[in-house]
Amino acid sequence: MSNVAIVYFSASGHTHLMAQAIAEGATKVPGVKVELLRIVEKQFVNGSWEDPEIIEKLNQADAIVFGSPTYMGGVAGQFKVFIDAPRDVWANQKWKNKLAGGFTHSSFPSGEKQGTLLYLAINAALNGMIWVSVGDLPSQLFEKDDGINRLGSFLGVMGQTEGACTAEPTLDPGDRLTAFRFGQRIAEIAQRWTKVN
Numbered sequence: 362m363s364n365v366a367i368v369y370f371s372a373s374g375h376t377h378l379m380a381q382a383i384a385e386g387a388t389k390v391p392g393v394k395v396e397l398l399r400i401v402e403k404q405f406v407n408g409s410w411e412d413p414e415i416i417e418k419l420n421q422a423d424a425i426v427f428g429s430p431t432y433m434g435g436v437a438g439q440f441k442v443f444i445d446a447p448r449d450v451w452a453n454q455k456w457k458n459k460l461a462g463g464f465t466h467s468s469f470p471s472g473e474k475q476g477t478l479l480y481l482a483i484n485a486a487l488n489g490m491i492w493v494s495v496g497d498l499p500s501q502l503f504e505k506d507d508g509i510n511r512l513g514s515f516l517g518v519m520g521q522t523e524g525a526c527t528a529e530p531t532l533d534p535g536d537r538l539t540a541f542r543f544g545q546r547i548a549e550i551a552q553r554w555t556k557v558n
């Protein structure tokens with residue numbers, strides 16, 4: 362049995378749809394328990410973030426997938442406040458040797474999404490975690506139109522919706538499939554990883 366936790370911030374719902382797709386993919390793997398943990402406003406008090414229940418679930422996880430919309434070429438402020446909050450996690454390396462992965466959503470085709478993924482990977486390294494890449498070549502290479510990794514991102518999963526600041530939350534079907542497949546991938550790796558540990 363392995364636990365995969367997906368912890369993310371989403372203001373208007375696009376990143377949430379990605380998180381759901383990752384969870385659906387991970388759930389398909391037998392013996393994997395999935396926790397979908399959304400960072401929400403009520404967890405912020407006096408400029409700080411606190412939710413011991415979420416931290417406990419992250420401490421119990423074998424794999425943590427981090428997600429944030431891209432704001433100004435990096436993670437959203439709310440996500441950064443969350444990640445900065447539990448200092449004893451870093452100081453005691455509580456997430457050491459857990460698997461990690463990342464995803465982001467933005468409105469422009471590039472939108473500097475890689476800055477967000479780089480930050481998520483750096484955060485994983487600071488915590489001694491083992492980064493899991495996307496693992497899917499873009500479908501265009503095979504002249505397929507299912508949209509798998511259509512944005513050609515290998516470090517983490519990207520989603521993009523034109524005008525995402527104002528639009529009703531939707532997700533490109535290819536981005537949804539990429540997220541779903543990443544959920545499956547990290548869950549399968551978690552199953553193998555927990556067997557040898």
Ligand SMILES: Cc1cc2nc3c(=O)[nH]c(=O)nc-3n(C[C@H](O)[C@H](O)[C@H](O)COP(=O)(O)O)c2cc1C
Nearest residue numbers: 371372373374375376432433434466467468469472
């Ligand atoms: C403060 C702010 C900064 C943003 N910066 C970027 C950016 O650098 N690149 C980009 O493509 N989109 C940018 N956007 C658009 C967001 O990425 C988009 O609204 C987000 O992906 C929607 O995700 P959500 O529905 O999960 O909140 C920005 C939006 C806000 C509110």
